[in-house]
Amino acid sequence: MTRITRRRIVQGLGAAxxxxxxxxxSSQGQTQKGDIVIGAAQPITGVFSFAGIAMNNGIADYCAxxxxxxxxxxxxxxYVAEDSGFKLDQSVAIFKKIMAAEKPTFFYxxxxxxxxxxxxxAVAAGHVMTSSTSLATVxxxxxxxxxxxxxxxTYPRLHEILMEYIAKTYSTGAKPRIAYVYADTEFGRDxxxxxxxxxxxxxxxxxxxxxxxxxxxxxxxxVAKLRRARPDIVIFQGYILAPMPEFVRQMAxxxxxxxxxxxxxxxxxxxxxxxxxxxxxxxxxxxxxYGHETDSAMINNMREHLAKNRPEVKFISPFYVSSxxxxxxxxxxxxxxxxxxxxxxxxxMKAALEGMKDWDSGGIFGQLVDLSSHQIPVGRIYxxxxxxxxxxxxxxxxxx
Amino acid sequence: xxxxxxHESFRAEERLWDSSTQRRWMLAFLLALFTMPxxxxxxxxxxxxxxxxxxxxxxxxxxxxxxAGLISLAHGAFVGVGCYTVAWLGKxxxxxxxxxxxxxxxxxxxxxxxxxxxxxxxxxxxxxATLAAHFVLTFVFREWEPVTGGVPGxxxxxxxxxxxxxxxxxxxxxxIFTVAFVAALAARNxxxxxxxxxxxxxxxxxxxAEILGVHLLSTKLLAFAIGAFYAGVAGGLLxxxxxxxxxxxxALTLSVFYLAAVIVGGLGTVLGSILGALFMTxxxxxxxxxxxxxxxxxxxxxxxxLPMGQVVFGALIIGFLVFEPHGLAAIWGRIRRxxxxxxxxx
Numbered sequence: 001m002t003r004i005t006r007r008r009i010v011q012g013l014g015a016a017x018x019x020x021x022x023x024x025x026s027s028q029g030q031t032q033k034g035d036i037v038i039g040a041a042q043p044i045t046g047v048f049s050f051a052g053i054a055m056n057n058g059i060a061d062y063c064a065x066x067x068x069x070x071x072x073x074x075x076x077x078x079y080v081a082e083d084s085g086f087k088l089d090q091s092v093a094i095f096k097k098i099m100a101a102e103k104p105t106f107f108y109x110x111x112x113x114x115x116x117x118x119x120x121x122a123v124a125a126g127h128v129m130t131s132s133t134s135l136a137t138v139x140x141x142x143x144x145x146x147x148x149x150x151x152x153x154t155y156p157r158l159h160e161i162l163m164e165y166i167a168k169t170y171s172t173g174a175k176p177r178i179a180y181v182y183a184d185t186e187f188g189r190d191x192x193x194x195x196x197x198x199x200x201x202x203x204x205x206x207x208x209x210x211x212x213x214x215x216x217x218x219x220x221x222x223v224a225k226l227r228r229a230r231p232d233i234v235i236f237q238g239y240i241l242a243p244m245p246e247f248v249r250q251m252a253x254x255x256x257x258x259x260x261x262x263x264x265x266x267x268x269x270x271x272x273x274x275x276x277x278x279x280x281x282x283x284x285x286x287x288x289x290y291g292h293e294t295d296s297a298m299i300n301n302m303r304e305h306l307a308k309n310r311p312e313v314k315f316i317s318p319f320y321v322s323s324x325x326x327x328x329x330x331x332x333x334x335x336x337x338x339x340x341x342x343x344x345x346x347x348x349m350k351a352a353l354e355g356m357k358d359w360d361s362g363g364i365f366g367q368l369v370d371l372s373s374h375q376i377p378v379g380r381i382y383x384x385x386x387x388x389x390x391x392x393x394x395x396x397x398x399x400x
Numbered sequence: 401x402x403x404x405x406x407h408e409s410f411r412a413e414e415r416l417w418d419s420s421t422q423r424r425w426m427l428a429f430l431l432a433l434f435t436m437p438x439x440x441x442x443x444x445x446x447x448x449x450x451x452x453x454x455x456x457x458x459x460x461x462x463x464x465x466x467x468a469g470l471i472s473l474a475h476g477a478f479v480g481v482g483c484y485t486v487a488w489l490g491k492x493x494x495x496x497x498x499x500x501x502x503x504x505x506x507x508x509x510x511x512x513x514x515x516x517x518x519x520x521x522x523x524x525x526x527x528x529a530t531l532a533a534h535f536v537l538t539f540v541f542r543e544w545e546p547v548t549g550g551v552p553g554x555x556x557x558x559x560x561x562x563x564x565x566x567x568x569x570x571x572x573x574x575x576i577f578t579v580a581f582v583a584a585l586a587a588r589n590x591x592x593x594x595x596x597x598x599x600x601x602x603x604x605x606x607x608x609a610e611i612l613g614v615h616l617l618s619t620k621l622l623a624f625a626i627g628a629f630y631a632g633v634a635g636g637l638l639x640x641x642x643x644x645x646x647x648x649x650x651a652l653t654l655s656v657f658y659l660a661a662v663i664v665g666g667l668g669t670v671l672g673s674i675l676g677a678l679f680m681t682x683x684x685x686x687x688x689x690x691x692x693x694x695x696x697x698x699x700x701x702x703x704x705x706l707p708m709g710q711v712v713f714g715a716l717i718i719g720f721l722v723f724e725p726h727g728l729a730a731i732w733g734r735i736r737r738x739x740x741x742x743x744x745x746x
Binding site for chain 1: 445447553567644645685
């Protein structure tokens with residue numbers, strides 16, 4: 001009995017193993033009719049939910065807003081999102097699920113590692129373009145990650161913008177002494193080499209470099225290092241809020257009063273509000289206009305849409321702007337393909353993306369932008385205005 | 401009605417599947433499993449591949465912790481070692497059929513080193529010692545850029561067996577589940593061997609085991625090495641499955657995930673490892689899907705239910721610990737007995 005069973009097992013497994021690998025379902029992109037599907041794996045729960053909810057709302061609201069305006073050449077945008085919990089396993093499974101069920105033309109993901117994990121499948125599928133909240137250098141790579149674009153400048157570009165601003169602001173007199181404090185994460189580390197290289201080129205001295213954990217940091221010994229280095233500027237990178245306030249408080253107690261700077265997500269409301277309470281005006285390189293600004297048509301659209309549909313939202317976070325912008329780029333790619341009467345293949349969509357060299361973002365960026373490098377290397381310096389209790393422009397738009 | 405299983409010899413009792421009914425069910429299960437790529441959706445296959453990888457890693461931890469009683473919080477890091485090993489070897493042209501065992505062996509070698517403190521400390525102290533190993537290894541993943549790619553991570557060439565490339569989930573499914581099947585069979589056989597019995601003896605009372613002739617040094621180190629070997633192989637498969645990996649994946653939560661899978665599934669059993677990995681992977685997914693589906697009839701409910709999913713998941717784990725400390729494997733055993741004895745006793 002045992003032998004017969006074993007044989008059966010082997011036969012069954014052999015048959016399945018022979019047939020199975022070749023039973024690869026055909027994957028086809030969307031045709032030129034019907035809704036244009038945007039899939040998404042959003043971290044609505046989990047450690048990144050503070051951003052994930054805004055990211056989900058941003059792209060969902062853009063689709064709703066655009067559909068209310070008639071869609072893309074008469075075709076509606078259909079947004080299909082699921083909660084990834086900021087877990088790679090889950091977000092990859094969601095990608096595969098939505099790819100199979102909805103055949104999306106575009107997909108929005110949650111992180112750098114998500115982009116890396118789905119790239120092979122996305123390229124093999126040949127009918128999907130992706131974007132995500134990640135500003136990491138490795139995903140702005142037209143050769144190796146051809147289906148993806150970064151909705152803004154990468155972290156190194158932001159630091160280069162910041163260094164350019166510092167060099168111009170301190171063009172007379174002694175060069176300011178700069179200290180870097182960054183988290184030992186991709187968000188913290190990715191931009192630092194680019195910033196340091198630009199600082200060296202501009203003759204700006206980096207006098208201290210402190211790497212910390214993301215959370216649970218003993219700030220005191222790090223502040224002691226800063227006390228010895230006596231920087232004029234401390235640039236934080238990789239933190240949304242903590243430990244910046246504690247650093248600032250202890251630096252003040254140690255008699256240090258440097259200018260506090262940051263970039264990207266570190267310039268969000270929680271950070272500048274917390275530092276303002278300590279009497280510090282945060283300054284930094286932002287990739288987008290802030291949600292309270294009135295000189296951008298698209299930001300005004302966001303505000304109006306939110307007021308009508310999500311009245312409980314009182315502040316437009318950069319995560320919301322970022323995913324709304326990704327939705328805009330998706331729609332623009334689709335529109336260009338439809339106008340050229342080309343199907344939504346990866347090659348056509350990539351060509352459409354790379355053809356966006358003078359693209360009008362509706363004022364999210366203060367100038368026409370170039371997406372040919374799969375990122376938007378433009379930014380602007382903002383500084384906290386205690387009178388307005390908001391971040392206000394401190395420079396023009398800087399392209400690097 | 402089956403009234404019981406009667407064994408007429410010790411050899412019969414030691415069989416992997418002790419009755420013809422069990423063998424038939426196992427056959428049906430394996431056929432259903434290995435034909436899944438023919439009928440399963442892409443999503444189901446992706447989830448199955450992830451579960452298969454977690455099953456292999458959980459089997460390893462169950463040997464170390466469940467069978468030998470040695471708590472390890474470095475298991476997630478061993479998975480990482482396996483993953484980076486296949487990545488590095490793959491980039492240097494080493495074929496996958498050599499790289500995958502090498503990933504297991506390198507993890508096993510590190511497991512030996514990490515297991516050394518188990519000779520002097522146990523319980524919570526051993527957990528802390530392995531925790532230190534976890535931090536050391538994850539530091540290496542982040543910092544040893546030429547090999548691991550540093551914080552941005554690294555890509556892994558697809559597994560290729562004599563020209564047959566394992567790209568796509570359907571092909572990876574066979575690779576993963578063939579390895580998982582062999583790994584489960586090996587773990588089950590190990591439990592029936594001299595070494596497996598030595599593991600249990602060490603777990604129950606190590607100094608008594610030593611009096612009985614069990615060599616503590618080799619037994620404990622072997623338990624760590626075999627557990628880490630499984631983790632390394634799982635890590636290698638994880639790399640082939642995703643094609644790219646960053647150090648973020650191998651956070652402490654991954655080790656906790658495997659430890660929870662072992663406890664929820666059932667300590668010291670192969671079935672427990674499988675059910676535990678299934679539970680830990682699918683229950684959050686099922687809760688998420690339930691929230692998603694409910695939002696179709698009750699708009700806005702998803703926003704409330706989605707965060708609650710994690711609370712429910714946590715509550716389920718606590719519930720298992722309180723009401724069934726022997727895990728899902730014990731529940732499964734009771735269900736089987738109920739069917740065996742139905743309708744006379746339930």
